[in-house]
Amino acid sequence: MTDFATSSAPADVVRRQYLASAAGDLEALRATLAPDVEWTEMAGFPLAGTYRTPEGVTSNVMERLAADWDDWTAHDDSYIVDGENVVVLARYTATNKATGEPIHVRVAHHFVVRGGLIVRFEQFVDTAKVREAMASSAA
Template sequence: MTHTGFPAPSPADVVRRQYLASAAGDLEALRATLAPDVEWTEMAGFPLAGTYRTPAGVTSNVMEKLGAEWDDWTAHDDTYVADGENVVVLARYTAVNKATGKAIDVRVAHHFTVRGGLIVRFEQFTDTAKVRDAMA
């Protein structure tokens, strides 16, 4: 139970709120889904590769940079596999690179760990070559 007396949202519900906030460009709502000590890892080879910490660190180093370099960057979440605090989402990224005008439509898997109603860990898996090709 939460302090409001209502049951805590399921891990999948928390992850879904993160995708909805991202799609709406609502970085404040997105940060509200992240734990203060979140570890957010973008895959090696991805243009933003690395691990980012804190909700503000994640949005400034990932979402804001994607928005600056790509038009209509969207993660389309389609399949959720939940096991306790682990949520794996199969999705796809679509966007158009602002510098080249090239579009991407690439499959992605995201692994989230949710504790206490907040995302504590994120790891991205995607075909980084397709993303980089659109940037060249």
């Protein structure tokens, strides 16, 4: 049996990325990303855009999420694997630091893994739910 912690199988690489993210271990997360990774946060999401390089991903996505949200976690619930493509059905949970509003929103992530590294990521999420939690309750 292969140990997912050292396996280069696409689903194992993606799982390591989720575990590193949940632990706040940005070095371990960067180790799952290809040097020329393309990481796309969905249009309408607060961090919308495409980020390149492992450092670009962690500084523009993970570090910014940690600055704006308490306990931001992507819970990876189900994996669908087809060769180098890994689709993960997941959910985000967190509490917005500015408003105190929690989120619990479903999400789908599409990863492409080649040579044991994530080369592409695309997020699909109900951005309205995330933005609602960011809106002031006084508004």
